[in-house]
Amino acid sequence: MxxxxxxxxxxxxxxxxxxxxxxxxxxxxxxxxxxxxxxxxxxxPYSQTGSLHAPSTATNLPxxxxxxxxxxxxxxxxxxxxxxxxxxxxxxxxxxxxxxxxxxxxxxxxxxxxxxxxxxxxxxxxxxxxxxxxxxxxxxxxxxxxxxxxxxxxxxxxxxxxxxxxxxxxxxxxxxxxxxxxxxxxxxxRMFPFWWQHTETRKSKPTVSRIRSHCLYRSTEPEIDLCRSSEMQRYRTLDGTCNNLVYTKWGAVGNRYSRLTMPRYDDGIGRPRLKAAVDSYDDQPAALPNARKISRTMSQSLPIPHRVGNLFLPYFGQLVAHDLAFTPTxxxxxxxxxxxxxxxxxxxxxxxxxxxxxxxxxxxxxxxxxxxxxRSEYLMHKSCTSDQVTREQFSRVTHWLDASFLYGNDEVQNRDVRNLFNGQMAFRNIDTGIHNLQHKQIFKQVLPNFPNGASCPFGRERDTSCFLAGDERVNQQPVIAAIHMIFSRFHNLVAGELSAGNPRMSDEMVFQEARKVVIAAYQIIVYQEFLPGLLGPSVLDSELYRDAGLQLNDFEHFDHYEPETDPHVLNEFVAAGFRLHTLVSDIIPRLKSVIGLAEATALSSQYNNHSLLYEDGSADVIINGLLEEPALAFDPQISVELQGRLFRGQELPVGLDLLAISVQRGRDHGLGTYNDVREACGYGRARTFEGLGDFIPEKNIFLLRSLYR
Incomplete structure (x- = not known):
């Protein structure tokens, strides 16, 4: 003891x-x-847009x-x-x-x-x-x-x-x-990249007239006279001017977007909205939920196949989006x-x-x-009817369906992508694609190289370099580059036939005539094939679709012209409505034969990386794969390759969350609330969460309630 x-x-x-x-x-x-x-x-690892100006990861990553x-x-x-x-x-x-x-x-x-x-x-x-x-x-x-x-x-x-x-x-x-x-x-x-049931609504008036359009200030007489000259009227301009002979600058490069609803800024001018429209329990405006939290709550990355659409659908939609809008940050x-x-x-x-x-x-x-x-770059715009000045975003490309992704938006871009011989687009011959006996030479063509492009750091070698096109976003991933190649080949096919049949035509005339054909074909594809595939038969048969004038006339040419119609792309369309990311699969399929299974490559490993386009089959096997692989369903779910791996490339473990970026972008642009858009489109405002049931499934209403209360 x-x-x-x-x-x-x-x-x-x-x-x-x-x-x-x-x-x-x-x-x-x-x-x-x-x-x-x-x-x-x-x-x-990269900028939010994966732009060409982002530094290389391959050379600088510790x-x-x-x-x-x-x-x-x-x-x-x-x-x-x-x-x-x-x-x-x-x-x-x-x-x-x-x-x-x-x-x-x-x-x-x-x-x-x-x-x-x-x-x-x-x-x-x-x-x-x-x-x-x-x-x-x-x-x-x-x-x-x-x-x-x-x-x-x-x-x-x-x-x-x-x-x-x-x-x-x-x-x-x-x-x-x-x-x-x-x-x-x-x-x-470098670490982290750079629905149908009872509703409680109040109907509102139809909304086409509600669009917050550009002021009706006529162009000056010299501008109108210039646009009416025979040279300007024969071919469409590259920068979008003179497409309207009264308001000659409408739809041009650098113009701001129009709006369907009034802008929603905290201060009424340009400060992003930070408070929710739904009050908290103490009847005070609640803070808007964190964008990443919304992304995680609404999408658990559960892939559900599309019932009819293939994977070409969302990627063609991306091409259309690039043609209509490019918002600089x-x-x-x-x-x-x-x-x-x-x-x-x-x-x-x-x-x-x-x-x-x-x-x-x-x-x-x-x-x-x-x-x-x-945040997006902006213009301070004064209202047409008052002295109120608000922040408005603008586009670096034209507001028209003019295939600017292929031809560029100014003379400098256009000359860079042209061959300046027989009206052809610039190209390289690479004999790795699928052979076509009818158009053997055309199927060897790929886009010209852009060896100093910073947005595809995995293609520094000459034989796997970046591509040059009218839109710098061509290098974001190989699928969009492959679709660019289709249109470039199509232009050269048309130009070749025009040149062969009209040997006295100049290079400029052949180019412009081929450009007219390509743009017309592209517009027909958008209205006759893409929109029906995207919207579905129920929308196509609706009275609203017909009243909007979206149906093509199969029996006669359309020659109607309304100079007062505002052609500018809607901000709601750019920052919310046309973001089809839910349709994108988590793989890039490559199909070399009509029989067998497609090879699958993770989408996130191919951002700013074009090595697939230099492998056997080139762009052709990617297009084949897109046509055979189903798209994902149009729902709140988004692929994990976009929800945390965007622009990660091959070197980084994680990337950006595209869904969270979209939420934050809507706040940045001062978009109206969902109820604002409902009212503008004639469906009335929902007074309760249950009132959202006409378009949103009950399970998603439950998730929204948990986020905004």
Whole structure:
């Protein structure tokens, strides 16, 4: 018995020793991570649009980031730190991640500091860092005339363990004063890519007349006279001007979109809407749900095949979308901006990034807390009937169905894609496609190369280079490039026949006549084949479809002309209505023979990658595969290849969430609410969630209620 006190004392000493060693080890880890607080976040591989201006991943991606930390590389260490002071008498749960990067380099995969804590149950999922994220933390950093940060969950976008840098006087340093951030302003970070039942409604008037169109300001007489000249009237212009002989600039490059509903901005001018139209339980406007949360809730990536449509349907729709609209996004110093980096202090008013929850089923495996989003560029437009000025988005391409994806939108683009001989489009001969005895030479043609294109970094070699077309988005993925090739070959086929039958015709005349034929055929395909396949027979037989004038006349030519009709694409169409991503499958099929199964390649591995088009079969086997593979159903579900892997390429584990981007884009553009659109289209406003049942299934109404209440 007399030895028991000694044993107890020895045990206490051992416990204290182990606690001391463990505490020292934890402090060492935290200090090692904190020793160099360079703000060096890695958030996205490419721009949101996968544009040509994005830097290459293949040449700049650090090796450490190609081995991103997964959940099984994370350890949770719980310690009880005891001491004489009151501050030490507490337990701390510290998340320690096995380092996959250099010690001291601050990325999303870094361990949090002790004062970073998770919120209590029921509160917003975000990291609250004591003393550094007080409500007035952004006051001195906001630009003039921006009284409130539009990124309402900014703290939740910070990486684990981030603490703002301070100068010698103890003040927080702005991003512009940080040499490390200034030097990386032109560089994108690499880790994370860059329905029928009872309804309760009130009917409204039909809506074609409600479209918020452009002001009826006639063009000047010199402009009208120029457009009426014989040279201008013979062929369609490239930039979309003179298609209307009264309002000569309508539908031209750089014009803003029209609207079906009035714009919905928080301040009535241009600030994105942050509050929901549905009140919370205390009858106060509720904050709009997080875009990624909406994406996760409404779509669980459950693929359901389309009943009749094949996979060519959504990709042809993408081509039409590229023909009608190209909305540029905000850029910083001429480069795509990584808002998760450059807007960390909310000093970039054109950034609108959003947080990713720490329990996200995909991104949490890589410790990602911020999703990139830059706002669309805009024009400040004055109302036709008042002095109200609002933010309006515009298009870099024409608003007409004029195959601008093939021919370009100005003279420079057009000359780049032409052969300037016999009216032909530029091409290369690659004898890897499917042989066609009738048109042997045509089937060898592929688009000309664009060796310095930054949007397909996996094609740096000459024999697998990027492609050049009238639209720079041709290099986003091989399917859209393959469809470009079809139209380029078709043009050259028509031009060849015209040139052979009319040897005295000049190159320009052959080109323009072939262009007229191609555009006419393209428009017929859109109205006679694409729209019926997209909308279905019930819509085609409806009175509304006939009244809209969408049915082609099979018996005589149409020669009616209404100069007062606004041709501009609707903002609702661009940012919401024509986003057919739910139809896209998660594979790119390639079918080399009429018998057998198609080869399947994951879609996300082919973003900005054209190696498939240089393999045996080239574009032809991709088109064959699209015609045999069914599209996915038109429902809220979206492929996982688009919901977290967009633009990831072959090097990165994750990408962007296209569904979340679409939600955020609608808020950025100030689109009207779903009820606004219902009313504009004549279906009346739904007064309750149950009133949505005429178009939305009950299970989806339940999900919407959970999000917006």
């Amino acid at each position: 007399k030895h028991f006190p000694k044993i107890r004392t020895t045990r206490n000493l051992l416990c204290l020793k182990h606690q001391s060693v463990l505490a020292t080890f934890v402090v060492f880890l935290l200090e090692a991570y904190r020793c160099d607080s360079k703000l060096h976040w890695k958030n996205m 090796a450490e980031l190609r081995n991103a930390p997964s959940r099984n590389q994370t350890e949770s260490v719980t310690t009880a730190i005891s001491g004489s002071g009151n501050d030490l008498n507490k337990s701390a749960t510290i998340l320690v991640r096995k380092p996959v990067i250099k010690i001291g380099e601050l990325l999303h995969g870094q361990a949090p500091e002790p004062r970073a804590r998770k919120p209590p149950p029921g509160s917003m999922t975000q990291f609250m860092i004591e003393n550094d994220l007080l409500p007035d933390v952004h006051g001195q950093l906001r630009p003039v005339a921006h009284d409130q940060c539009i990124v309402t969950d900014l703290p939740a976008t910070f990486p684990f363990g981030y603490r703002p840098r301070r100068d010698r006087s103890g003040r927080r340093r702005s991003l512009e004063s940080d040499d490390d951030i200034s030097s990386s302003a032109s560089e994108l970070s 905000y850029r910083l110093h001429g480069q795509d901006v990584d808002c998760c980096v450059h807007n960390a202090f909310c000093n970039q008013p054109e950034c609108f990034q959003f947080s990713i929850s720490t329990d996200d089923p995909l991104y949490s495996h890589y410790n990602l807390t911020c999703h990139q989003f830059a």
